[in-house]
Amino acid sequence: MMEQNDNGSPRQEQFTYRATRQAGEAGRRFAHLWRTSWQKPWVRRGVLALGALVVALGAFWIIFARDLPDGAALADYEPALPSVVRDVNGEPIYSYARERRVQLQYDDYPPLLIRAYLAAEDKTFFSHHGVDITGLAGAVFDYVSKIGSGARAKGGSTITQQVAKNLLTGDAYSPTRKIREMIVAYRMESAMTKQQILELYLNQIFLGRNAYGVQAASRAYFGKDVGELKLHEIAYLAILPKGPSNYRPESKSGYARAIERRNWALGAMLENGWITKAQHAQAVAQPLGTISQRGALFDRGDVASGGYYMEEVRRRLIDIFGEEEKDGPNSVYAGGLWIRSPYDPRIQKSAADALRAGLLRYDAGHGWSGPVGTIEMDDKWAQRLAGSSISVEYEDWKVAIVLSRSGGAAQIGFANGSTGTLPASAAQMPYRKIGGPAFNGMKPGDLILVKPMGGDNYALRNVPAISGGMVVEAVRTARIHAMQGGFDARLSSYNRATQAQRQPGSTIKPFVYAAALDSGMTPATIIVDGPFCVWQSARLGQKCFRNFGGGGAGAQTMRWGVEQSRNLMTVRAASQTGMDRVVRTIKAMGIGDYQPYLSFALGAGETTVEKMVNAYAALANHGRLMDPKVMDFVQDRHGKVIWPKNWRPCDGCNAADWDGKAMPRFGAEGRQAMDAMTAYQVVHITEGVIQRGTATVLADLKRPLFGKTGTTNGPTNVWFVGGSPDLVAGVYLGFDTPRSMGGYAQGGRIAAPIWKAAMAPILEDMPKTPFVAPPGIRMVRVDRRSGKRVYGAWPTTNDAKPAIIWEAFKPETEPRRTIRKEEVEAQEKAAASRDRSGPATSRDSDFLQREGGIY
Numbered sequence: 001m002m003e004q005n006d007n008g009s010p011r012q013e014q015f016t017y018r019a020t021r022q023a024g025e026a027g028r029r030f031a032h033l034w035r036t037s038w039q040k041p042w043v044r045r046g047v048l049a050l051g052a053l054v055v056a057l058g059a060f061w062i063i064f065a066r067d068l069p070d071g072a073a074l075a076d077y078e079p080a081l082p083s084v085v086r087d088v089n090g091e092p093i094y095s096y097a098r099e100r101r102v103q104l105q106y107d108d109y110p111p112l113l114i115r116a117y118l119a120a121e122d123k124t125f126f127s128h129h130g131v132d133i134t135g136l137a138g139a140v141f142d143y144v145s146k147i148g149s150g151a152r153a154k155g156g157s158t159i160t161q162q163v164a165k166n167l168l169t170g171d172a173y174s175p176t177r178k179i180r181e182m183i184v185a186y187r188m189e190s191a192m193t194k195q196q197i198l199e200l201y202l203n204q205i206f207l208g209r210n211a212y213g214v215q216a217a218s219r220a221y222f223g224k225d226v227g228e229l230k231l232h233e234i235a236y237l238a239i240l241p242k243g244p245s246n247y248r249p250e251s252k253s254g255y256a257r258a259i260e261r262r263n264w265a266l267g268a269m270l271e272n273g274w275i276t277k278a279q280h281a282q283a284v285a286q287p288l289g290t291i292s293q294r295g296a297l298f299d300r301g302d303v304a305s306g307g308y309y310m311e312e313v314r315r316r317l318i319d320i321f322g323e324e325e326k327d328g329p330n331s332v333y334a335g336g337l338w339i340r341s342p343y344d345p346r347i348q349k350s351a352a353d354a355l356r357a358g359l360l361r362y363d364a365g366h367g368w369s370g371p372v373g374t375i376e377m378d379d380k381w382a383q384r385l386a387g388s389s390i391s392v393e394y395e396d397w398k399v400a401i402v403l404s405r406s407g408g409a410a411q412i413g414f415a416n417g418s419t420g421t422l423p424a425s426a427a428q429m430p431y432r433k434i435g436g437p438a439f440n441g442m443k444p445g446d447l448i449l450v451k452p453m454g455g456d457n458y459a460l461r462n463v464p465a466i467s468g469g470m471v472v473e474a475v476r477t478a479r480i481h482a483m484q485g486g487f488d489a490r491l492s493s494y495n496r497a498t499q500a501q502r503q504p505g506s507t508i509k510p511f512v513y514a515a516a517l518d519s520g521m522t523p524a525t526i527i528v529d530g531p532f533c534v535w536q537s538a539r540l541g542q543k544c545f546r547n548f549g550g551g552g553a554g555a556q557t558m559r560w561g562v563e564q565s566r567n568l569m570t571v572r573a574a575s576q577t578g579m580d581r582v583v584r585t586i587k588a589m590g591i592g593d594y595q596p597y598l599s600f601a602l603g604a605g606e607t608t609v610e611k612m613v614n615a616y617a618a619l620a621n622h623g624r625l626m627d628p629k630v631m632d633f634v635q636d637r638h639g640k641v642i643w644p645k646n647w648r649p650c651d652g653c654n655a656a657d658w659d660g661k662a663m664p665r666f667g668a669e670g671r672q673a674m675d676a677m678t679a680y681q682v683v684h685i686t687e688g689v690i691q692r693g694t695a696t697v698l699a700d701l702k703r704p705l706f707g708k709t710g711t712t713n714g715p716t717n718v719w720f721v722g723g724s725p726d727l728v729a730g731v732y733l734g735f736d737t738p739r740s741m742g743g744y745a746q747g748g749r750i751a752a753p754i755w756k757a758a759m760a761p762i763l764e765d766m767p768k769t770p771f772v773a774p775p776g777i778r779m780v781r782v783d784r785r786s787g788k789r790v791y792g793a794w795p796t797t798n799d800a801k802p803a804i805i806w807e808a809f810k811p812e813t814e815p816r817r818t819i820r821k822e823e824v825e826a827q828e829k830a831a832a833s834r835d836r837s838g839p840a841t842s843r844d845s846d847f848l849q850r851e852g853g854i855y
Helices: 010-038 041-065 071-076 111-121 133-145 159-169 175-191 194-204 214-222 231-242 252-271 277-284 301-321 345-363 381-386 505-518 558-563 567-577 579-588 598-602 609-620 676-692 696-701 747-764 821-837 844-851
Strands: 083-086 092-096 338-340 398-406 409-413 419-423 446-454 457-461 467-474 480-484 526-529 532-537 541-545 554-557 633-635 641-643 706-711 718-723 727-734 778-783 804-809
Touching (some): 111 194, 252 277, 301 345, 381 409, 467 747, 505 558, 505 567, 505 676, 505 747, 554 558, 567 579, 579 598, 676 804, 727 747
Antiparallel strands (some): 409 419, 526 554, 532 541, 633 641, 706 718
């Protein structure tokens, strides 16, 4: 009896032995067979051929296909796309692009356009599998026949191969690239539908004018979308893939070649039965119909003045998402972002026109500032001018280059190669730098601004040496509807609305008085308008402030001091309140972070127009401060909102009818930077600046407005900031390198009229709504001059300087003293008598308007 151990049965050992013996026998048989067969020549040749095939396939893969992607990867391909800005109405108005690109879906392209490209490029597209054998054979024969000649053979590429070349394999002229192109094309055809391939092709093909894709080219050449193209326009776009530079409509030879090739494409469409003879005959009779080259993908006339706004949007986008593709998937120039902005073309145009007119009005008579640039003067001057990026978007002005100057005229040229004449009589304004007529200071290569005067004659125009900035902002949302940072963004990209740090002068005073109101003062508080001295330090000694006339108006109400812009009253109120509290209020309103020195109460600190406008908007918004917005939200290329991070859709906001549920509501935005009652008191006081103060030029708008003028020492800057319950706007003028604007320059004389010209047409269509007081405010009848409470009489609405007014007080702060009606009437008679007699000396208010702050 056979024993069994723990490792297994005797049967298992027997099986293992047999398997080993059989394997050995099989090995010996195979070795014998191999030795016998290897003696036969045909076996040796077969084995060597098989080995060579394996090596060849490996080499082929290494050389041609190793780093090529799978065709399926192209289904998720996302090309670099420009970012597009939409205005307040949702219309696309501007794009940020290194290349013009607009991505559409296959169904967005008209069938006739698709057939035109098939006729011109690949009529067998829907029947081949990536490579057209007939076309390939012809291309190979052509290549062989031209070897050594230096001539380039025809491509013979299908649309699928062109997509592969454009996206993956490059444009090198070699058989290697062609083979790689065919491999990718075959893979694409296996992984994608024909429609997907065509969509990629129509979205990516380069068609000249920096346009990639048919939609971008349609905008570039015809200023319309693909759905609006006519047959002859479609046919022209269809011929461009072969070489856009060959069919440039700007040159005579290119135009002729374009007509010939376009008509060939129309003939191919007719031959394939895709158009009728009547359509063919009508299309070939048409001119090309292209428009002149434009600088932006969306180049609407009503956004020409919005360059500063769009540049500000671009800066903020780059800070958030980065600029180039390497910075992330949502970069500005490659991410295909869609930006919804509060930009309003109508408001922007009004603001830009008003600021430009004000700059020109001030600059009139000051002479010519000189050329706006210079370029090298040679036979390529037109190309150099076109590439200089210097242009102007104002009325019908143009940038020209001085070609020559002799006798009584100068020859000038333009970017399109045309020329004109500038008579000496049309360039006689004095040249500021060297004196004498501007005509004598011109030399070849100078870039100047001119205006057409009829025929080939032009007149010299000047960019104002002075500049400025303006911002228009919505009160309740802080959305910026307009921004103008100078005369023209194409001449200077420096945005004076957001980048220029300027002294605000008296426009800071409402915030000084806001601090005083928070400290217990009221609009009726009596403040002495007289000399005021402070001890600064042992080194600096005592500093005395005084008014122009050497004296003061005596004890006056806070309201009167704000309306008349009294510096001494402001300094005294700031001193009594404490400058620490004043600068905290200014900082809380986002204006600036200043040291607690009295000079800052008169506007010695620096800030920007944007910050001042935002702070005034917060005043009108009951002290609630929000960040100023040039962007509402940002979407990625797929429509997903990616900024702001806490953005939420308003579900049901656009419902056609009420669904019986509660109306969607959002919480209050921003932060409470100032007490609501204090903010309203400041607004109510500064309404008086418009009615009877330093900005009465705005009174004839006959609507509730508040605001404050400002003029800084020199005067170097003039300001006005203010607005209605719905919109606030601010404007300043000054030289980029601060210098005196002249003794007559005042905020009420220069800045306020610009504000009026910009805002009058905007406010005209808006309802005349009053400023609404917050809960707790008490409206009390007071004597305007003394601040005493009045009984038995009522304010009048038809008098700009009524004896009795409504004044806003916080609870338990209204004046206890009273004045009788008879006393009010007596005071008014005395004031009228003084007005008739006229001022004996120069008035302090005139001095304050001229001098602004006294520091």
